Amino acid sequence: MPKKNEQIADDLRHQISSGELAPGDQLPTEIQLATLYRVSLGTVREALHTLRSEGLLDTRLGRGSFVRHARRRIVRRGERHQREHDRVPLPLEERQKTGAVEFDTGLDFVDIEFHATYRPEQASEELAELFGISAGTKMLHRAYVSSQRAVNAPVSLIRSWLVWDMVAGNPALLTDANEPWAGGTQHQLSTVGIELGRIVEEFTARPPQPEEMEMLNIDQGVSVLFLRKTSIDTTDRVVEYSEVVMPGDRTIAVYTTKLERWSQ
Amino acid sequence: MPKKNEQIADDLRHQISSGELAPGDQLPTEIQLATLYRVSLGTVREALHTLRSEGLLDTRLGRGSFVRHARRRIVRRGERHQREHDRVPLPLEERQKTGAVEFDTGLDFVDIEFHATYRPEQASEELAELFGISAGTKMLHRAYVSSQRAVNAPVSLIRSWLVWDMVAGNPALLTDANEPWAGGTQHQLSTVGIELGRIVEEFTARPPQPEEMEMLNIDQGVSVLFLRKTSIDTTDRVVEYSEVVMPGDRTIAVYTTKLERWSQ
């Protein structure tokens, strides 16, 4: 005996993949679907929940359920770091040409909306241990949201921490008024004499938190890619830590490992 | 007005994090919880669903809901590829000492259960395009499951494809009877004269498919990390492609980018 909610989900999924239901189309209301499939409302809602988790539907309270437009996959390449590093010594106008986000997405600058908020913060236990400082040390907390303007689709949420005294030598680094900063964080750090030596990135996948669902415009059940990035300078000191939340249904993180050949 | 299901989830979550409910403990039955919180069964079930998706509960049909033991995070490092590459020329006994899975996990060999299944398969359109061959070409399909024996916790599901004629020169590569193969895929390929030049890995996050939920022993709502890995040899030819599914609640993928210094 097949489960009714799965049968309904399968049927609607086929209608979507076959084009019978096109992107942007509104589905029948839940009550209509319940009548149509001769099941109760709860069963229909389970089926719709499944499809939302697969990123096929966009359901809005008071409006209805709609077939999602296929959303462009954003590619985030590991090469971005070396590229940003290489561009630090370049003159301002060169650095301005293309930032990291545009490099990742392949989109034009004008398509990307970018918002930054800076504020001082005291180091938590976890941050203190990571940076090798004592808890309560003054930090600079920076929060970024970047979106594709056209489709109201945030690309990532970023929270970043720096040790205040490490960057305070350049007051321009302490205010979000100078964002977006041409050349990114690596150039910012270079203005206080810091050069990065390596970057460690740790990926996990998890369900979104309620706040993230709202900010990334994703539904419950869509996973997020969660990235912890630690930047270490050429003297092996942790100088920056950030956490990046990316929508799992439209992000690809790419890392290329070039292998050194065997000695012939 | 707070939502009842979230209140219940919060309450139970606090009981778990405070230790009031310890790992392995059985929760009250759904009916008991419904009576206790004076709500209906459906509301309790929503709360339990939330906690399962957070990896805090393990619910078994006919048995009950139990607090999960914290599960060890498996770390998968990008350095694994260069390491495997470096070990290809080593003698058998050296290669046998530690395989890639043990390198990733830090676990002893005896803790890891490993199962491989080989079978011939015809190339799909997608595979054909990737390898630059024609659809229907004979491929070697290999499926791997590796688990931590003690906790019945699969670490990853791997499906891998090779072009049959590319590896048929060594019949030992065509049967799963020789798995686990000391030195891994890179050594296997070396026996037919192939050396890898680079490996491209693409990560996404998504909800698990029903079959994956069962095989990875995860619940609905736990995300999976999905990895597409393409191995390219020193002549820029795609020689292997694999798809890896890892449980998002206990996997960390780590990539370290070493930055080349600015010329002084």
Next chain:
DNA sequence: GAGTGGTCTAGACCACTGT
């Protein structure tokens, strides 16, 4: 056989959206 979670029903009431 007793107890558990899994699925489903047929309602009720509320919050939000559009006109």
Next chain:
DNA sequence: CAGTGGTCTAGACCACTCC
């Protein structure tokens, strides 16, 4: 305002686990 999805209720019946 009417129409939509969101939450919740109070049951029913089934499948599975364990004794």
